[in-house]
Amino acid sequence: MAAPELKYSIGNSASTTISSSMSNAATSTVLTSDTNFAAKSGEGMVILDEGESTEELAYSSSKTGSTLSIPAANRGLEGGSAQAHDSNASIKGILSAGMWNDMIDALSNVVLATTGALDTTKVVDLTTVQVLTNKNLTSATNTFPTSVVTLTGAQTLTNKRITQRVVTTTDDATAAIDTDSYDEYELSAIANATVFTLTGTPTDGQKLLVRFKDAGVSKALTWTGFTAIGVTLPTATTAGKWHYVGCKYNSAASAWHAIAVTEEA
Secondary structure, eight states, X not given: OOOOSSOOBOOTTOEEEBSSOBOTTOSEEEBSOOTTOOTTTTOEXXXXXXXXXXXXXXXXXXXXXXEEEOOGGGSSOTTOOOOOBOTTOEEEXXXXXXXXXXXXXXXXXXXXXXXXXXXXXXXXXXSSOOOOOSEEEESOOSOOOSSOEESSSOEEEESOOOOOOEEEEEOOSEEEEETTTOSEEEEEEEOSOEEXXXXXXXXXXXXXXXXXXXXXXXXXXXXXXXXXXXXOOOSBOOTTOOEEEEEEEETTTTEEEEEEEEEOO
């Protein structure tokens, strides 16, 4: 295996010598003592001949007994080159500058370098309102797991629930619905003739549910920006009844299509 971008540390206080010489083309080396070299089953960063002209950084892929496997692609790392090492050359596990910097670069893909806070332009958190694109949501349940969802690339999300953005208000004769901020709009206690209007920049296929109820007396309704498809938008409320209008945005028509209308029995 080639050395990964995120490398393991081979073990705390891992330090010994090699028991036989090692050429610059060798892909393994035998440790005089393998004590502390097995934190990740022998995988990790090592330095040979530290402080010598033959100093070399290498990455072990595994350990069998006292033998470290170090593929050719894992030798001479971090700007160095593979070197020949004599028997009894020193070898120790290290945390190198490259390992640290690679870890910081990886973290910078999900957190802000300036503050350490989650970068919500790249990943989804559990509290911020975010627009998700190119995602398939299946099997919704009541809770989110703590794992992170990336914002780029297609993903199938399992056991996720999308909480609808709902606004509720009362007796607003100029009922302006901000479709950028809400998925459901509830208007109750209508006491005046009411005009429903739409604002925002919706996306194709976006859904909107409008539910409303008068204060016990029928009131006139006007719908501005709505296009009825196969249904008839109500021109007045039925006294004391909840009404529902389901809509979907059609970007080809640049219109909010009302496709379902019903009222409480």
